[in-house]
Amino acid sequence: MECEYDLALEAKYASEIASLLATPSHEAVQKYYGKLARAGICPCLMVKQTKDMGKGIFADKDFQEDELVLRDRMLVGAQHFSNKVDSFVCSFCCCYIGSIELQIGRRLFLHGESMRDRAKECKIEKSTHCSQLELVVESTNLDENGDGVADLDTTEDPCSDRHSKTRTRLPEEVVESLLNGTLKLPYSERFPLPTVINCIGGCSEEYYCSTSCAEAAWETFHSLLCTGEGSLCKNKDELRNFKQHADETNDIFHVAAQVISMIILKIKRAKQNLHEDFNWSKVLDFWEPFAMGYKRQWWDCVALPDDIDPIEETLFRKEIKDLAWTSLQFLKGAIFEEEYTPLLSLKIYGNIIGMFELNNLDLIVASPVEDYFIYIDDLPHSEKDEAEKITRSFLEALGDDYATCCQGSAFFPLQSCINHSCEPNCKAFKREQDRDGQAILIAIRPIMKGEQIFISYIEEDMPWKERQALLSDYGFACKCCRCLQEQSNSS
Numbered sequence: 001m002e003c004e005y006d007l008a009l010e011a012k013y014a015s016e017i018a019s020l021l022a023t024p025s026h027e028a029v030q031k032y033y034g035k036l037a038r039a040g041i042c043p044c045l046m047v048k049q050t051k052d053m054g055k056g057i058f059a060d061k062d063f064q065e066d067e068l069v070l071r072d073r074m075l076v077g078a079q080h081f082s083n084k085v086d087s088f089v090c091s092f093c094c095c096y097i098g099s100i101e102l103q104i105g106r107r108l109f110l111h112g113e114s115m116r117d118r119a120k121e122c123k124i125e126k127s128t129h130c131s132q133l134e135l136v137v138e139s140t141n142l143d144e145n146g147d148g149v150a151d152l153d154t155t156e157d158p159c160s161d162r163h164s165k166t167r168t169r170l171p172e173e174v175v176e177s178l179l180n181g182t183l184k185l186p187y188s189e190r191f192p193l194p195t196v197i198n199c200i201g202g203c204s205e206e207y208y209c210s211t212s213c214a215e216a217a218w219e220t221f222h223s224l225l226c227t228g229e230g231s232l233c234k235n236k237d238e239l240r241n242f243k244q245h246a247d248e249t250n251d252i253f254h255v256a257a258q259v260i261s262m263i264i265l266k267i268k269r270a271k272q273n274l275h276e277d278f279n280w281s282k283v284l285d286f287w288e289p290f291a292m293g294y295k296r297q298w299w300d301c302v303a304l305p306d307d308i309d310p311i312e313e314t315l316f317r318k319e320i321k322d323l324a325w326t327s328l329q330f331l332k333g334a335i336f337e338e339e340y341t342p343l344l345s346l347k348i349y350g351n352i353i354g355m356f357e358l359n360n361l362d363l364i365v366a367s368p369v370e371d372y373f374i375y376i377d378d379l380p381h382s383e384k385d386e387a388e389k390i391t392r393s394f395l396e397a398l399g400d401d402y403a404t405c406c407q408g409s410a411f412f413p414l415q416s417c418i419n420h421s422c423e424p425n426c427k428a429f430k431r432e433q434d435r436d437g438q439a440i441l442i443a444i445r446p447i448m449k450g451e452q453i454f455i456s457y458i459e460e461d462m463p464w465k466e467r468q469a470l471l472s473d474y475g476f477a478c479k480c481c482r483c484l485q486e487q488s489n490s491s
């Protein structure tokens with residue numbers, strides 16, 4: 001029923017909600033990006049309005065091929081929940097933390113846990129007479145507790161995840177010694193990682209690479225979203241429900257919650273420091289970076305998945321809206337305060353998530369574990385043989401995906417302004433030295449001062465029709481020079 005979505009509340013706060021969703025004026029855009037340029041974030045770039053692509057980013061100097069064009073720090077972002085098993089990274093900047101041993105040990109331990117959980121699930125399902133799973137369970141060699149046999153060899157276990165197909169398992173004591181630091185792997189000291197710093201609020205969900213990252217996360221958004229003792233959140237049970245729902249459905253909700261927390265915390269701080277009464281214009285000041293982002297309601301702009309019949313589209317969009325609504329109810333339960341009501345309306349929540357949907361927001365950080373094993377592989381023969389006597393069993397235990405990198409979603413204030421072209425002049429590319437969650441853009445050909453900066457949102461080596469079909473998932477028909485040319489050739 002529509003009234004479930006709090007339409008009355010949205011009507012009551014219509015003007016505040018409209019002020020958050022208003023397209024910023026030309027002057028406001030210039031002012032905001034001028035501030036970023038002066039802060040040295042994009043000294044050689046300008047943001048300008050284009051004729052038919054909204055705003056875009058332009059070169060303010062000549063760039064050589066392979067030159068760094070943009071380094072963009074994320075405003076908000078989070079590692080994907082499913083990736084947390086594979087990569088142990090700073091919850092603020094996403095650089096890898098701990099040590100090579102900790103990265104490997106943690107991954108083996110957590111995969112072992114999920115294997116045991118799965119085995120238990122299979123056993124439960126077995127007792128409910130699922131014939132397909134009965135076959136599976138027999139092939140996993142379960143012991144009395146539902147645990148898989150500890151030292152089993154390579155398995156083809158359909159009950160386990162896709163990753164474990166090519167894995168061997170190591171004894172638990174060996175994994176333990178990696179985790180507690182008593183086992184040192186050869187040459188691992190050549191890949192030092194920052195010491196793990198705990199969350200200021202004492203939760204056991206977020207870890208950092210430095211006290212400055214821990215403090216920045218705490219001040220920016222985490223103090224409201226922390227489940228630890230020191231949290232400022234009003235209802236930690238609801239916060240846990242929110243987090244679990246996001247983990248199980250769509251982890252973009254975590255990033256949306258960061259946006260809302262960031263603004264609420266800024267207002268609280270301004271009130272404390274300036275002893276001012278609450279004033280809606282303050283919210284608009286703090287909302288400025290997100291006001292700049294191109295947005296639509298999530299359930300209107302999300303692409304219809306291939307496996308959904310177009311006649312089911314209305315139902316699909318309603319389900320997406322319901323999902324956002326449920327998530328928002330948990331978040332409100334955790335951090336709601338009367339004066340922030342418009343910020344926590346479904347319309348704003350839907351637009352924040354829609355902004356992530358429409359903007360380029362992949363967060364990728366290469367794994368030092370991959371570098372480590374490549375290093376071992378490249379050692380001179382005798383040293384390599386010696387090192388591999390120890391490292392080989394770990395590599396085999398990690399399996400084919402030993403090199404899985406850190407993956408997540410983030411909102412980058414400048415990269416999100418870069419338009420698409422099917423003949424781009426830049427690409428998102430992490431160089432050897434780029435070891436955290438910043439977005440890096442590199443010129444793939446010389447770019448002249450005044451040219452617009454373009455990346456490709458898709459694989460561009462495809463015929464016009466196929467490119468258009470892919471770009472329609474982003475909600476626009478491409479007006480780049482190549483498309484306009486190919487379109488006019490075909491008509």
Ligand SMILES: C[S@@+](CC[C@H](N)C(=O)[O-])C[C@H]1O[C@@H](n2cnc3c(N)ncnc32)[C@H](O)[C@@H]1O
Nearest residue numbers: 053054055294359416417419420476478479480
């Ligand atoms: C990531 S945003 C880029 C910044 C955006 N122009 C703005 O004003 O904020 C993506 C949106 O820009 C527009 N856009 C980007 N590339 C385009 C292209 N090649 N042709 C037409 N519109 C484009 C589309 O509206 C698209 O949904």
